[in-house]
Amino acid sequence: MxxxxxxxxxxxxxxxxxxxxxxxxxxxxxxxxxxxxxxxxxxxxxxxxxxxxxxxxxxxxxxxxxxxxxxxxxxxxxxxxxxxxxxxxxxxxxxxxxxxxxxxxxxxxxxxxxxxxRLCGEHKDIDSMDSNDFLIWGESLGKLHNAFKEMPKEIAVHRSSHMDIIEEYLNESQSMDYAELKEYEYLSNWLKTLRKNKENYGLIHYDFELDNVIWNEKGLYTIDFDDSLYSWYVADIAYALRDLFDDGKKLQEKDERFLSFIKGYRNVNNISREELLQMPNFYRLHHFISYKKLQRSIDLAVCEDNSDWMNDLIRKLTDRKNSYFIGF
Known part of the structure; x- marks a missing residue:
């Protein structure tokens, strides 16, 4: 933002x-x-x-x-x-x-x-998708990750990693609220425990949700790679499915739609149950980063000089930022 x-x-x-x-x-x-x-x-x-x-x-x-x-x-x-x-x-x-x-x-x-x-096609609503749609969606992400794994070193992709982002926040740690600081420390320590290898870690899209997926007769197209970064591939699965699990609040690994997505992914790629069990923490990481981004973005206050839509946006984003904070 x-x-x-x-x-x-x-x-x-x-x-x-x-x-x-x-x-x-x-x-x-x-x-x-x-x-x-x-x-x-x-x-x-x-x-x-x-x-x-x-x-x-x-x-x-x-x-x-x-x-x-x-x-x-x-x-x-x-x-x-x-x-x-x-x-x-x-x-x-x-x-x-x-x-x-x-x-x-x-x-x-x-x-x-x-x-x-501009691509022709449709953006599907998650509530209208059947199990085959989820399978195709998961398979598409699996193919994308395979392409990332095979990417030659000479293709320089200048992107931060999740660890880079967390370490950048260290400079702000003295000004953090107590709850914010405790969440930062938890996430920083957790990231250091995760194994990292070519099969589980690399470039990810970071926003493979349905808004950035277009369906047409030629297949499934992906847009908006501008937020891509380096992280664990399971993070991409978690962020893609956040609407399915109420932004990570209600993770249900036996949900048939989730199982169809993972089946599609596994048709072309590998992901272990151990990795999938890290999804709740990746949601916590996403919420923390979103909170920090909103802190930076909201550099205006509600006032008469602003347009009505801007004041409404400031209120909306402030409410969202506060909801993240309450979750720490």
Missing amino acids: MKLSLMRDVFSTVNSDWDCELAAELAKYWKHEENWIKMWRASANFVCYIKKEEQHFVLRFNSDSERSLESIESEIALLQYLKSKKIHISRPILSINDKYVESMKTQYGTFHTCVFE
């Missing part, structure tokens, strides 16, 4: 028809219909739709204070590799300068922009 002050500044360039003046400036490096560019959403990135000859594309951008150019370029290299391994992904589009990422200084700071094909 980006800082709310950045979101406020960028949305000051968006009109009532969702046309974004800043996005229009950033999109000039790609051929498109100049009078058609629509803001879609903002969370970890700003995402807009652009159009060329009736075909829609996804324009994604963010401030260099949020994502480095090196990180985005490594993501593009990862996508190119996955495409070569026959993994269904959203294809990045070259700019008029034959670059996948373009950078531009603006009055709101420097932004890095890239464009992807």
